[in-house]
Amino acid sequence: MSAPHLVIRRADWFGREKDLLMADGRVLELADHDPARSFGDAEVVEAHGAVLLPSLVDAHVHLREPGFEYKEDIASGLKAAARGGFGRVMAMANTSPVNDNADVTEAMLDTARRAHPDGPFLHPVGALTRGLKGEELSPMADMAQAGCIAFSNDGLPMASAAFFRKAVEYAATFNRPVIDHCENPTMNPGCGVNEGEVSSRLGLRAQPWVAEAEQVARDCLLAEFLGLPIHLAHVSCRASVDCIRTAKARGAPVTAETCPHYLTLTESSVEGYNTLAKVNPPLRTDEDVAALKAALADGTIDILATDHAPHADHEKETEFEAAPCGISGLETAMSLTWPLVESGLIDRERFADLWRHRPAELFGLEPVRLEPGDAADCILFDPSAGWTPSPDSLVSKGKNTPFRDTPLKGRVTAHVLGGVRVF
Amino acid sequence: MTREDTPTWPHKDLLDVDQLSLEEIHRVFETALSLQEINQRPVKKVPTLRGRSVVLFFAEPSTRTKTSFDMAGKRLSADTFSLAQSSSSLTKGESLKDTALTLQAMSPDAIVIRHWASGAAQFLAERLECSVINAGDGWHAHPTQALLDGFTLFQEWGTLQGKTILILGDIAHSRVARSNVNLLTRLGANVRLCGPRTLLPHDTSSWPVEVYTDLDKACRDADGVMCLRLQLERMQSGMLPDLREYARTYGLAPRHLERAADDCRVLHPGPMNRGVEIDSALADSLSSLVLDQVSAGVATRMALLFLYLTRTEAS
Numbered sequence: 212m213s214a215p216h217l218v219i220r221r222a223d224w225f226g227r228e229k230d231l232l233m234a235d236g237r238v239l240e241l242a243d244h245d246p247a248r249s250f251g252d253a254e255v256v257e258a259h260g261a262v263l264l265p266s267l268v269d270a271h272v273h274l275r276e277p278g279f280e281y282k283e284d285i286a287s288g289l290k291a292a293a294r295g296g297f298g299r300v301m302a303m304a305n306t307s308p309v310n311d312n313a314d315v316t317e318a319m320l321d322t323a324r325r326a327h328p329d330g331p332f333l334h335p336v337g338a339l340t341r342g343l344k345g346e347e348l349s350p351m352a353d354m355a356q357a358g359c360i361a362f363s364n365d366g367l368p369m370a371s372a373a374f375f376r377k378a379v380e381y382a383a384t385f386n387r388p389v390i391d392h393c394e395n396p397t398m399n400p401g402c403g404v405n406e407g408e409v410s411s412r413l414g415l416r417a418q419p420w421v422a423e424a425e426q427v428a429r430d431c432l433l434a435e436f437l438g439l440p441i442h443l444a445h446v447s448c449r450a451s452v453d454c455i456r457t458a459k460a461r462g463a464p465v466t467a468e469t470c471p472h473y474l475t476l477t478e479s480s481v482e483g484y485n486t487l488a489k490v491n492p493p494l495r496t497d498e499d500v501a502a503l504k505a506a507l508a509d510g511t512i513d514i515l516a517t518d519h520a521p522h523a524d525h526e527k528e529t530e531f532e533a534a535p536c537g538i539s540g541l542e543t544a545m546s547l548t549w550p551l552v553e554s555g556l557i558d559r560e561r562f563a564d565l566w567r568h569r570p571a572e573l574f575g576l577e578p579v580r581l582e583p584g585d586a587a588d589c590i591l592f593d594p595s596a597g598w599t600p601s602p603d604s605l606v607s608k609g610k611n612t613p614f615r616d617t618p619l620k621g622r623v624t625a626h627v628l629g630g631v632r633v634f
Numbered sequence: 635m636t637r638e639d640t641p642t643w644p645h646k647d648l649l650d651v652d653q654l655s656l657e658e659i660h661r662v663f664e665t666a667l668s669l670q671e672i673n674q675r676p677v678k679k680v681p682t683l684r685g686r687s688v689v690l691f692f693a694e695p696s697t698r699t700k701t702s703f704d705m706a707g708k709r710l711s712a713d714t715f716s717l718a719q720s721s722s723s724l725t726k727g728e729s730l731k732d733t734a735l736t737l738q739a740m741s742p743d744a745i746v747i748r749h750w751a752s753g754a755a756q757f758l759a760e761r762l763e764c765s766v767i768n769a770g771d772g773w774h775a776h777p778t779q780a781l782l783d784g785f786t787l788f789q790e791w792g793t794l795q796g797k798t799i800l801i802l803g804d805i806a807h808s809r810v811a812r813s814n815v816n817l818l819t820r821l822g823a824n825v826r827l828c829g830p831r832t833l834l835p836h837d838t839s840s841w842p843v844e845v846y847t848d849l850d851k852a853c854r855d856a857d858g859v860m861c862l863r864l865q866l867e868r869m870q871s872g873m874l875p876d877l878r879e880y881a882r883t884y885g886l887a888p889r890h891l892e893r894a895a896d897d898c899r900v901l902h903p904g905p906m907n908r909g910v911e912i913d914s915a916l917a918d919s920l921s922s923l924v925l926d927q928v929s930a931g932v933a934t935r936m937a938l939l940f941l942y943l944t945r946t947e948a949s
Contacts, residue, residue: 400871411835414752414773414812419836484753528731530751532772 215239215253217630222263222591224581225559231263233587236629241581256632258591261624264563265579266298266588268570270468271365271390271444271516272541274300274333276322277315278307283521283608285319285333286326288541291519291607293634295541296590296623298331299576300519304338305366311338311349313357320358330588330628334574336361336390339378343367346374348381355385360574363390365444370397372429379439388440388573391430393451394492398422403489403536405478407496413484415531420499423492424450431458434465442573443467445518447492449502456511466513466573469503471547472538472613476500480613484531488613490520491536507565508556514573515565517544521609524602539609543600545592546619553594587630596622643945647759647766648938650775651817659821663785665937666930672709673932683712686943689737690716692748692769693730698904698928699769699779703746706935712943715742734758743943747771752809765942773807779903780813782934784821786927787858790899795822798895800852802886803862803911804833810862810903815843828852829884832873849884856894860901861886861911877910887913891921899923 215232221244222229230248232239242248274288283291285302292300302319304310310319316335323333337359341347343366351362362382368391369375379389401416410417427443431454434441446452446469458465477496480488488494506512520537527534544566552562571578579585599618602610626634645653654662672680688707692700700716707714717737730749734757737745744765747755752772759766770776787794799818805811805827818825819842827834828846838845846852853859868874891898900912900921908914917924 406836408837408840411806411837412812412840414771414775414809417836484756525729525731529729530749530757531753532751533730 213239214251217587217627217632218250218253218255219258219263219589219591219625219627220244220255221260222258223260224263228260229263231581231589233627233630236587238581238583238585238587240583256591256625259593261591261593263581264296264590264592265567265581266590266626266628267296267566268576269297269300269517269519269541269544270514270570270574271470272300272302272519273305273521273537274302275521276306277318281608282523285322287606287608288519288521289323289327289331289333291541291605292331293327293626294606294623295543296545296592296626297541298588298626298628299334300331300541301334301336301360301574303336303363303365305343309338309342310335310359311341311343313350313353316354316357316359327633329631330633334358334360334576336363336365338362339364339382339389340369345369345371348378351382351385351387355387359387360576361388361390361442363392363444365390365392368392368394368396368426370395372433376433376437379433379437379441383439388442390442390444391426392444393423393426393430393446394418395422395426398425401532402491403493403531403534404481405493405495407478409478409481413481418491418493420448420450420495423448424454427451428454431455431463431465434458435461435463438464440464440466445470445473445492445516446503446512447473448495448499452502452506452511456506459511467511468514468516469507469512470516470518471540471544473503474500474507474551475547476613481531485613486527486529486531486534487538487611487615489531489534489536490518490538504551504556507551514570515544515548516570517541519607519609521607522611523608524610527611537611538613539605539607539611541607542605543612543614543619545623546598546621547614549592549594549621587627589627590623591625592621593624594621596620596624598622643941645942645945647755648777648942649755649759649766649768651777651780651813656820659781659784659817662781662934662937662941663788665940666785666933669936669940670933672936673929678709679711680709681711682940683707683710683943686712686743688712688714688939688943689742689745690714691737691745692716692718693754694748694750694770696748696769698931699748702928702931703769703935706932706939709932710936710939712743712939730754730757731761734761738762738764744939765945767938767942770809772809773812774809775813776809777813778931778935778938779810780817781938782927782931783814783860783901783903784817785934786901786923786930787899789926789930790923793822794818796824797822797857798824798826798855799858799860800826800828800856801860801862802828802849802852803884804864804868805829805862806833806835807865807868808862814860815841819843826852826856830874833868849890850893853890853893856898858899858901859886859890859894860903863903863905864907864911881910885910885913886916888916891916897921901927903927
């Protein structure tokens with residue numbers, strides 16, 4: 212047995228005080244804390260009772276490279292991922308050029324490896340259709356071979372059910388799941404705000420929940436009919452949750468994610484034409500937030516994802532209708548979702564499922580439960596650490612968060628990947 | 635009115651009427667009443683705002699509102715400068731923020747803004763030192779129109795308390811309707827909205843109004859009917875089949891006023907599509923206050939420019 216080269220000491224592992232010993236990039240032992248134990252020459256990280264968890268997976272981010280490096284580039288995005296506790300991030304294809312061919316996929320992976328050789332790791336999600344135009348299928352065989360682990364038209368949802376069906380079937384040929392941005396674009400005259408009391412009063416073009424739920428229902432039925440997996444991105448409303456719950460009961464191979472902001476904010480966040488709260492799908496109502504939380508607790512929603520969508524300040528500092536949709540979410544995700552555990556809605560095991568085990572399972576990533584022999588991928592999270600997101604405290608280029616200048620509780624204090632500290 | 639008599643006006647900006655207390659709304663009306671007389675003089679100009687500069691920044695087409703503000707400013711001897719969307723740097727890709735900061739650097743005393751985006755006036759107000767007066771932002775608010783409408787009715791009736799006013803037409807896309815709902819209800823009126831479901835806002839649960847889709851019912855015992863302009867693009871976007879059907883179903887005609895209160899008054903913020911939103915004869919009838927609204931508009935905007943541009947002098 213190798214000697215440990217890195218040890219995390221006195222960490223809170225599901226309520227028990229543990230020492231995590233790592234060697235050769237793998238977990239050597241997760242032992243009950245022994246104050247008398249010596250670790251030889253190993254580097255020791257004192258956890259001071261911080262929560263130990265496997266490093267998280269974010270199944271939905273936008274890293275903006277190639278094409279929009281002023282918003283974020285792969286290097287800055289992965290740095291933000293490291294700070295946020297995410298060892299693996301799945302980057303959507305709405306770059307410029309679009310990631311709709313193996314050359315772009317390989318270039319993205321090469322950039323990521325050079326910028327962060329020890330991780331966090333990038334897992335490209337290829338475009339489902341060329342140019343995300345919804346007209347021709349992407350060369351998915353090539354792209355899967357190059358490293359795309361799923362396919363999606365995220366950002367530019369497809370209205371044609373018939374074409375979407377073909378895309379799901381073709382992706383399944385190469386064992387790649389399809390992630391759908393559920394929104395019927397023909398029912399959405401605007402975006403960024405829920406169609407309801409707030410939008411009516413502020414006089415804003417708005418997205419009704421039915422634009423999302425109608426497409427969720429379509430996808431649920433399609434997944435059941437085809438017997439093929441479809442993953443539903445950033446679910447935001449009660450009606451979608453109800454559809455998914457029914458579909459799962461019928462045995463449809465459908466899975467779903469929601470994001471921290473849909474669990475913590477409502478449509479009232481756009482009051483004052485706050486472009487930082489402009490996101491697609493939009494923030495909904497208290498009733499929707501409650502339904503999403505219930506769905507997390509009962510397993511209807513499978514995973515959490517950030518939909519990290521960085522934008523430059525000048526793009527958000529404009530008229531509401533002209534501002535782009537999106538929230539920079541990698542660095543605030545843990546702070547915003549750990550209260551689900553503290554409130555008793557879910558336990559730590561479920562939390563780890565939502566952010567790590569289940570996304571890894573859905574998208575074919577290595578399982579990590581910090582058992583001997585597992586990759587030494589872990590984070591320390593101090594639930595009592597207070598911090599305030601600000602342009603200075605965020606390392607992502609995207610400072611666009613509605614939690615800017617809002618004191619938050621809980622922060623990742625260390626991040627280890629393959630036995631190497633990446634933060 | 636002399637400057638010495640003027641108590642402090644506490645607001646830097648006018649974004650919507652909900653910023654104003656009932657007392658302040660009445661102060662606008664009283665000021666408009668006192669200034670209205672200037673518009674009847676042979677020489678329609680007083681030196682009240684001499685040396686003050688007002689930028690009319692219209693990033694959306696406008697004839698009557700812009701002319702009304704221009705005239706209001708000039709009659710008080712303010713210097714007015716026009717900036718239209720077509721001649722501004724916005725067409726060269728400049729952001730609203732940069733345009734605003736450029737204007738600010740020229741040190742105007744007020745900017746009157748009309749913009750296609752809801753919230754644009756608030757966006758400017760949060761960034762500029764000078765007064766920002768909202769002359770219509772997207773579908774959101776048109777406070778000076780609401781104030782002039784309220785002033786018109788105030789002059790006509792003396793009070794709006796207990797009056798029933800129907801706002802008819804494209805409510806969903808109307809900044810005039812939103813501001814008027816707010817103003818008229820606070821002045822004590824009962825406000826009704828009427829239009830086809832496609833032109834009503836999705837959720838008016840928090841609005842203090844009664845909503846109708848049947849014009850005959852909506853007109854019953856109404857003391858005033860405010861028709862809104864119908865924009866032709868509503869047909870292309872599937873909200874209406876054609877103008878003829880709209881005119882037959884929601885065009886205000888003399889027969890509707892038979893169900894309304896005696897002496898029911900008719901308003902329209904203009905420009906009017908005669909024969910569509912309103913029967914042409916009705917628009918020219920004694921019931922119509924349309925031209926009174928235009929006159930009241932100049933007086934109301936004079937009052938607002940006076941109050942906002944002299945707001946710090948008494949302090």
